[in-house]
Amino acid sequence: MAQITLTKIAKRFVTDGRSVDALKDVSLELTDGEFICVVGHSGCGKTTLLNILAGFLRPTAGQILVDGISREKSDVSIGVVFQEYALFPWRTALENIAFGLEMDGLAKAEARTKARHFLELVHLGDFADAYPHQLSGGMRQRVAVARALAYEPGLLLMDEPFGALDAQTRERLQSMTQEIWLATQKTIFYVTHNISEAVFLGERVVIMRPKPGHIHDIVKIDLPRPRDPLADDFVHVQRQITKALSDQG
Amino acid sequence: MAQDVYMAEEELTPSETKSASKAVASSFLSNLFPFLVLAVVWEAVVKMQIFPPVLMPSLGRVFETFWKMLLNGTLFMHLGASVSRLLVGFAIGSAIGIGLGLVMGQSRFAEKFFQPLLSALMPIPSLAWIPLFVLWFGLGNTATIAVIIFAAALPIAFNTWTGVKTANPVLIRAAHSMKCRGAKMFLKVILPASLAMIFTGLRIGLSQSWRALVAGEMLAATSWGLGFAIFDAREFLATDAMLVMVITIGFVGFLIVSVLFGFVEKHTVVKWGMLQEVGA
Numbered sequence: 089m090a091q092i093t094l095t096k097i098a099k100r101f102v103t104d105g106r107s108v109d110a111l112k113d114v115s116l117e118l119t120d121g122e123f124i125c126v127v128g129h130s131g132c133g134k135t136t137l138l139n140i141l142a143g144f145l146r147p148t149a150g151q152i153l154v155d156g157i158s159r160e161k162s163d164v165s166i167g168v169v170f171q172e173y174a175l176f177p178w179r180t181a182l183e184n185i186a187f188g189l190e191m192d193g194l195a196k197a198e199a200r201t202k203a204r205h206f207l208e209l210v211h212l213g214d215f216a217d218a219y220p221h222q223l224s225g226g227m228r229q230r231v232a233v234a235r236a237l238a239y240e241p242g243l244l245l246m247d248e249p250f251g252a253l254d255a256q257t258r259e260r261l262q263s264m265t266q267e268i269w270l271a272t273q274k275t276i277f278y279v280t281h282n283i284s285e286a287v288f289l290g291e292r293v294v295i296m297r298p299k300p301g302h303i304h305d306i307v308k309i310d311l312p313r314p315r316d317p318l319a320d321d322f323v324h325v326q327r328q329i330t331k332a333l334s335d336q337g
Numbered sequence: 338m339a340q341d342v343y344m345a346e347e348e349l350t351p352s353e354t355k356s357a358s359k360a361v362a363s364s365f366l367s368n369l370f371p372f373l374v375l376a377v378v379w380e381a382v383v384k385m386q387i388f389p390p391v392l393m394p395s396l397g398r399v400f401e402t403f404w405k406m407l408l409n410g411t412l413f414m415h416l417g418a419s420v421s422r423l424l425v426g427f428a429i430g431s432a433i434g435i436g437l438g439l440v441m442g443q444s445r446f447a448e449k450f451f452q453p454l455l456s457a458l459m460p461i462p463s464l465a466w467i468p469l470f471v472l473w474f475g476l477g478n479t480a481t482i483a484v485i486i487f488a489a490a491l492p493i494a495f496n497t498w499t500g501v502k503t504a505n506p507v508l509i510r511a512a513h514s515m516k517c518r519g520a521k522m523f524l525k526v527i528l529p530a531s532l533a534m535i536f537t538g539l540r541i542g543l544s545q546s547w548r549a550l551v552a553g554e555m556l557a558a559t560s561w562g563l564g565f566a567i568f569d570a571r572e573f574l575a576t577d578a579m580l581v582m583v584i585t586i587g588f589v590g591f592l593i594v595s596v597l598f599g600f601v602e603k604h605t606v607v608k609w610g611m612l613q614e615v616g617a
Binding site for chain 2: 165220222
């Protein structure tokens, strides 16, 4: 479990002498066990922020503290679910999930036993020996979620994880994600451009806007779970966020 | 990777293994047909006697010679000499090629150093080196094997390097997030991710070596080998024996490259969906 504090994070990309400010002055606190969603149009820096949290990118300025220790020094383990599946094609579903456990030093047999538990958590117990290319998009993404959870990371980062899936599959995986969160109380940082998804899942929704990427507003969602996307108060919050995303000034 | 194919949730791709053997049989038959046509045309030209029979033997005569050479063992002696040279040269060449390609893919410095060299050497036919190698190493095995190493190593290095450079960065990030680093990252992620390209390199390298071998034997071999035998048969106007060797070279080359690699690929990159099965 992890408490994460971002203070005045900035990221500048320099390509061919032209510099672009992807993020400026981003400060944010993630409390332990929180489900936080980040919405924004493309170019608002939401994925850059996720990549910085994941350790794939270094911020140009600012500080990240994980349980009071700086991000580079902290040995917090982080699970990442990517939009593009990112499963290893040469490993079966079970072996994919076991990967992180093997990296943690577990023996192969032990890693497999534990991986099987997580495979069942995402209802894919029958597909242990299937290779990723034999699975549908939704099934692949469930394996990816199980893989990111299996080594019990303190923080789970999800980068538009269900963006490439059809509407029904996406809804089912959203519910599954919610159930997993309720059961495990992981800190989840969830990036999406789908406002309804953010309102359905998040305890707080961070609204980001571009040029340079910054946090425009943070909306707390107080609706009881499971939330009904057709209920009046749900639609009201959704409209409020949509407006905040596109407002001038 | 075949991840853009949309499939309904819960639906698996149907296993196509059952129809596979049927497909192989029918593709074998349809591939055989052009050869039958070629044989008929050959026989017709022979019958018209455009070339004297001693220069253009009938297929029956070629088969007779094949049978004779098969029974008295000379064919196997030539084939054995050639294949053992090939194996030695190709093994060394692929070790060098894969090693070089991996180092180039991992180290910016090695890449900058070797890339211009590879680009300059690639277009030179390996045949061009043979006279030089004969002067350096003398007639015999060493010169021939040196050419094979050369012919194999270049395309293998090039493809391995490309494979490492084009390994899906998302997979590397995913592994990184699971604390995979250093040698483990290399062995468990980068290497399998570039395997399809490495196999492509090995395929090209092997067919190049096979050609280099025959050419090398023509110019450098002393007593045995298919290439040597063709050149030797010319002295006796033994066109039937020459054709037997040529056909053997084609057939064995096909067997090694397609059947052997087809098998290895079927159980790795094709099984993993990283490469569509060739000819299926």
